Amino acid sequence: MSGSGNKRQLTGSIRNIYGRDQEIQILSQGLDQIGTTVPLIFVGGKSGTGKSALIEHVLKSSKGQAWLIGTCKFEQAPNPNPHGVLLTALGKIIRDILQLHPGSRGLYRKKLVDAFQAGELSHLTELLPELGELLETKNKKTSIKSLLKQGGRAFSIRKLKQNSYHSRGDLERFKFSMRLLLRTLASVDKTVILSCDDLHWIDKTSLDVLQAILLDNELRNLAFIGSFRDDEVDGTENTHGLSNFLEAVKSSSRAAGCRHISVNSLPVTDVQSLLEAVLKTADGIEALTEFVYQRTGGNVFYIKQLLDSLEARKLMQYTYSSTLSMLQWTWNIESLKSKTTVSQDVAEIIKANIDLLSDNQRLILARCACLGFRFHQRYLEIFEQNNGNEEEKQIETSIQDYTEDVNVLIEAGMLEEVDEMLKFSHDSILEAALLLIANDAERSQLHFQIGHELYNRHFAPGVDASMKEQEHTDQILFLCVDQLNSGIDAICLCDERGIQLSLAELNFQAAKKAAEFSSFDHAMVYAKNGIELLEKESCWKENYDLALGMHTIFVQMSFCTGSNDMLEQMVGVITSNSKNVVDSTKAWLVLIEYLGFGNRFEEMLQTILHVFELAGEELAPDPTMEYARTKFEQTAAKLNKLTDDDILNLPTSDDPLKEFCIRVLGSAHSPVNHLKGPRAQITYACKMVDLTLEHGLGRSSADAFSVFSSSILSEFYETRLAARAGALTLKLTEKLHLTERAASARVCAANQFTWHKPLSLSLDYLMETYQMGLRSGEVGAACLSIVAYGFSFYYCGLNLMPLAKDLGQFIVKMHYYGQTSTLLFALSNYQCVLNLTGQSDSVLDIGGGESQKWRKIANWNGKTGGQSDLSYLLQIAIFCRNKKIAVETKEKLLVSDKVNSSAVVNGAYYFGLARAFYMGIVSYWQYHTCSKLNLARRQKLLGEAKKFHDMVRSWVVEHGSINLPQKLFILEAEQLRAQGVKGADLKAAYEKAIVASTKSGFTQDAALAAHLASEAIPKERENFLQQARSSYLRWGATGVVQYIDRDLVVEDQSSGEMEESSFRARRRFSEAMLREEAAIPLQTNPEKLHIANRDNRNSIS
Structure with a gap:
């Protein structure tokens, strides 16, 4: 649409940017x-x-x-x-x-x-x-x-x-x-x-x-x-x-x-420059500048509106000057002042400009305002319809020629034409146009007329299908619903249930479409509007499907947006009115996830038990470990009778209720483990697999094998069956095309790196899983893969400095994604790395620094991640030779073990296996330092050490872990020391552990072995200490080296044996380490680690 003849000549000539x-x-x-x-x-x-x-x-x-x-x-x-x-x-x-x-x-x-x-x-x-x-x-x-x-x-x-x-x-x-x-x-x-x-x-x-x-x-x-x-x-x-x-x-x-x-308002000098450029004259410009500045404050948009107003009212005119023999702008400054006021704001100026329009133009402008700031030109065709009152009908006698009036509005600077769209030239003009509508009732009526016409054209029964399937159907749907919702008062006055019901259905369609666009806030509003349009007393009887769908999507959107004030109430409405359990499954699932998200684990478990009762499925509320073992053996027997192909070719489940039960247990496995420990987790994992085997494959079947794999590793160390279940998880994910579950399946499969693959090889795999999780929207799985990445990086022996940087970035991302519990679990790892690398105030303060900061941000409950704190503190204390803290921490872990056996050892993850190793080291330490006269105490400590030692041995020899041999060698050297072995045999045992750790890339284990050897073999103390420091620096643990150096100085000073030669030796060593550190590569070849780890295991066999 374009036109000519009425365009503002004055502001139309403003092309440049002034004063900027x-x-x-x-x-x-x-x-x-x-x-x-x-x-x-x-x-x-x-x-x-x-x-x-x-x-x-x-x-x-x-x-x-x-x-x-x-x-x-x-x-x-x-x-x-x-x-x-x-x-x-x-x-x-x-x-x-x-x-x-x-x-x-x-x-x-x-x-x-x-x-x-x-x-x-x-x-x-x-x-x-x-x-x-x-x-x-x-x-x-x-x-x-x-x-x-x-x-x-x-x-x-x-x-x-x-x-x-x-x-x-x-x-x-x-x-x-x-x-x-x-x-x-x-x-x-x-x-x-x-x-x-x-x-x-x-x-x-x-x-x-x-x-x-x-x-x-x-x-x-x-x-x-x-x-x-x-x-x-x-x-x-x-x-x-x-x-x-x-x-x-x-x-x-x-x-x-x-x-x-x-960008502020223009100063007076720039306003004068603008006026001189526009008017192409300097005569009388100072007075005009003062006048314009007083009324606009130098606001550029206000200046344009004021000049438009003055030109339209002919207070400024473009006339021929006989003196200059040319056209020029003329004005009378006194006339300008007398016919305008200083208090006049932009709204009054815009209103004055609008008042100069014809009645028809003002009506079109008002209707355009109802369509919004930007709208398609084709919507103006609605104005051709004769839906108004008698007064409007008289105005609309020539509305079919609305294009001419729209051109006038464009030329007057009210509207602009952009890419087949019309838009208001400024928000203030839109606001002024809305004021043309006399009152709320009239505005509501106008919105209703527009929405009703759109409905009749595109969505009413009997409308040509081609009208429904045109390119902009989604936009028309939202516009239609928004107009009708804005005209709700006019609809209510009609008191026609048919119209209200149709609008409720439209709101439902808009809610579903907005949810597809991930516009959860808008979807929730549409669903809420639709619910309010339904008759509360009769809708579940007369319009069951609509009521169920509307309430369900409202509950889903409430959870997605975090607007949970009405969530539990709405779930109650759904569950009490639904015809069967299947119809209410989505609502139950949202409630269960919501309770888990809010750490209301007890209520979550009770809800799950209630749902299983409704579904007619048995679920033990508080199983014992003996019960869990029996269930596992029964499930394992079923699996052993089937090949992988048998499982992959199971029929598709036609029972949505069983599928729902599997999904519920999959969502709850972590909270269940938190509440009841592995006995409940294993029991429920077996239930998931049993349901799949009995009723066929569904979209949650991959989750069943995923949870089963992790659960049986954590307590029973069934590595072969766990590996098979992990592989089935990946195969089911591919077979069932579960793109949105692939990351979760890969996180589960990553647990196998604990046993049969080098930890270093898991790093790229886990980073790929992280990217896959973000790609598929599995943010939870993506963040879990990063937690596993942090564990694997930390334990595999690579230099810690890159990990400190990575974890710092990932902690921020976890917070951004709202993964609070995962963040809290990763925090202990992050703070430990900061302490070890000397980037914190105290190497032994695991709860301060970044950990304290982020726990405050996350509103920490004082529990989540607490066991991890103790585990990492135990390790730092061992590296720093702080036996007092190491012993205290070990005792705290043992106390927690009485409540939850997985607190100390969780075979699903390497950190659980490593924790047992470090507990064994501390037990041997206690034995070495315990008085020989205290036989009972020594026997108890030796028994504890043997228990943890035997765990590590069984994981290596019986279960085939390739990431533990070097740790087993260290424990065997400590055992020899406890048995009183000395001299060359003891030295050879420690050197075997050092060499094995170094070859396999576990730098921290090499450092620890050398450190322990420096205590066990006094004659080789300096030599082994130098090896320990060198390995700690390669690992990036400068904080440990600094602590050890300070500790040694204190020891030497207190014993009075601080000799100058000894000091010089340490100084020379420190200087050498600084040079060595500069040449330390930050990465080690994973393939070499794989070969070395394999060789270690072969040597044990």
């Missing part, structure tokens, strides 16, 4: 940093100061740069598809790529196909049609449709998931896809510029996605520009934590590229 030289320079300099850093530029200022114009000016002046620019604007009215705003920017970027040479387009296409799995591309092309166009090939037969068939499995899974269960993982999948898409687009030869306007109106979901993008350290060739009203960031409901977002970005690893530009 400094801001332009800062913004341009920020963008100049592309390549050396990632510029993150935030432009703040009050409404109307020209933030958007500034950014647009700089980006337009950059033509010729190798940039792909995507711009978008957030709007005051919430968008039910929040991704649509960011996708608008990405669509513009891809449209620019489509204009490139075919060879360049082909390069982008190849990069995309290589980066994404085909199923992921199919999903993205639905959301981003431009991407589908880019992926087209010359041969139409091999177009995007055929490309997407490669991902048919993943695509069909996504469809199935939409119809089954929504979770927070849906949003995480989308966030990962956005990050990967931008990484790929920015990896070719052009920089991606993402510019987002009006961030103060950003919705929470989009803010989460944007933060994930900006904090992605792997996304490099990128620049971001964001504008917002800085006076509306704090303390308003619609900012959704924007101030926290800004702080998070500025305090992140991206801080070096952050810049903040404040």
Whole structure:
């Protein structure tokens, strides 16, 4: 739509940016940093100061740069598809790529196909049609449709998931896809510029996605520009934590590229420059400048509106000057002052401009305001319908010619035309247009008319299917529902149950669609609106399916958004009104996950027991270990009768209730272990497998074998059966196309590295699992893989310095993803590494520093991770030779063992096996230092040491652990010492342990063996101490070396035997270690570790 004749000549001539030289320079300099850093530029200022114009000016002046620019604007009215705003920017970027040479387009296409799995591309092309166009090939037969068939499995899974269960993982999948898409687009030869306007109106979901993008350290060739009203960031409901977002970005690893530009109102001098340029004269400009500045305060938008008003009222005119023989602008300053007031604000100025419009133009402007800030031009066709009152009908006699009036509105600066869309030229004009509607009742009626017409055209029964399936159906659905919801008062006045029921059904459809977009907040609002439209007394009888669906999606969205005030109440409504247990399974599952998420484990377990009772399934509430052993033997016997192929070819389960029972137990296995220990965990794991074998394969069958594998390792050390169950987990994940469960399956399978594969080889595997979890939305599994990564890295003997950095970053990510319990478990590992590497105040303070900080942030319950604290403190005390703390910590662990046998030893994880080893070391220490006269005490300590020693021996010899032989050698050397062996035989035993540890790459074990040898063989003390320090430094444990050195100085001074030669020897050693440390490689070849570990085990056999 375009027109001429009425366009404002005065403000229409404003083309340049005035008074912004400094801001332009800062913004341009920020963008100049592309390549050396990632510029993150935030432009703040009050409404109307020209933030958007500034950014647009700089980006337009950059033509010729190798940039792909995507711009978008957030709007005051919430968008039910929040991704649509960011996708608008990405669509513009891809449209620019489509204009490139075919060879360049082909390069982008190849990069995309290589980066994404085909199923992921199919999903993205639905959301981003431009991407589908880019992926087209010359041969139409091999177009995007055929490309997407490669991902048919993943695509069909996504469809199935939409119809089954929504979770927070849906949003995480989308966030990962956005990050990967931008990484790929920015990896070719052009920089991606993402510019987002009006961030103060950003919705929470989009803010989460944007933060994930900006904090992605792997996304490099990128620049971001964001504008917002800085006076509306704090303390308003619609900012959704924007101030926290800004702080998070500025305090992140991206801080070096952050810049903040404040755009304020223009000073008087710049206002004068603007007027001189626009009016092309300096005559009388000082007085006019004073007048304009008094009424606008230098706000650029206000200046434009004031000038438009003066021109429209003919107080400023473009007339012919006979004196100058040319056209020029004229005004009378006294007339301007007398006909305007100083107190006149922008709203009054805009209203005055609107009042100059015709009645019909004002009516169209008001209806446009009801459609929102931005809308498709085709929606204006609705105005042709004669739905108004008698007064409106008279106005609408010529409404069919609305295009002329819309052109007038565009020329008057009220509306703008952009890409077949119309939008208000400023938010203040939209607000003024809404005031044209006399009252709330009239506004409600107008919204109802628009919504009702959209419903009749697109969603009413009998509508042509082609109308329902057109390109913008989703947008029309949201617009229709939003209009009808806004017109709810008018609907209620109709008192027609049919209309209200139809609107309830529409809200249900909108809720499901918003949930598919991971717009959980909007989905919950739609579901709530739909529920309120239903008759509470009769809806479950008359509209059962609708009531069930609406309440269920409300419960799911409540949990996904964390808005849990009504969750338990709504679950009660569903369970009390549902016709059967199957209909209420989703509600029960949400409740169980919610209770577990809130650490309400007792209530969670009671709910599970109640659900199993309703399902007619037996589940022991408090099984004994003997009961667990019996159940395990029964399940193991069933499995031993079947081959893997037998299990993989079981029929598909047709009993959703049994499938639900398996899923519930899978969700609860960690809390169950926390409450009841491995006896309950094993019992329930066996139940999961039994249900699968009895009723066939379902989507939770992989979880059954996953939990079973971990459970039987943790207590019974059934390594072969656990390995088989782990392998079945992976095979079932692939067979059932469980893309969204692959990361969990891999985490389970990683437990096998404890036994039959070198720990060092697990690191890449676990990092891949982490990426897979983020990709599939399994954030919990991704974070668990990082916990396992931290354990494996710590115990495999590689230098700890990289691990300290990795864990610091991952702790932040766990907090960001809301994985509080996982964070608390990882925290002990992180603090231990910081202590060992000398990056904390005290090497023996496991609960201070970062641990204390993050526990405060996470609102620690005082329990989670407590056992891990004791375990790591025990190890640090042993490394530092602090026997007092080591003994105290061991006793605390033994006390906890009386309550939960897995507290000391958990065979599913290497740290459990290592814990038994360190307990044995302390027991031998106590024996060595115990008075020979205290025979009973010595016998008890020797018995404890033997118990732990025998555990380690059985794991190596009987169960085939290849990561424990060097630890067994250390215990055997300690045993020889306890038996009174001395001289060459004892030295040979310790040296065997040192050599085995060094060859297999377990640097910390080599250090410990040498350290113990320095105590056991006094004549070789200095030699073994030097070896210990060297190995500790290779491991990165400078904090331990510093502690040992201080401790030795204290010992020597207290004994009065501090000789100068001894001091010189230590000094020379320290100097040598500094040189040695500089040459220490941070990584060791995993393949060599594998060979060495295998050789160690063979030597034991």
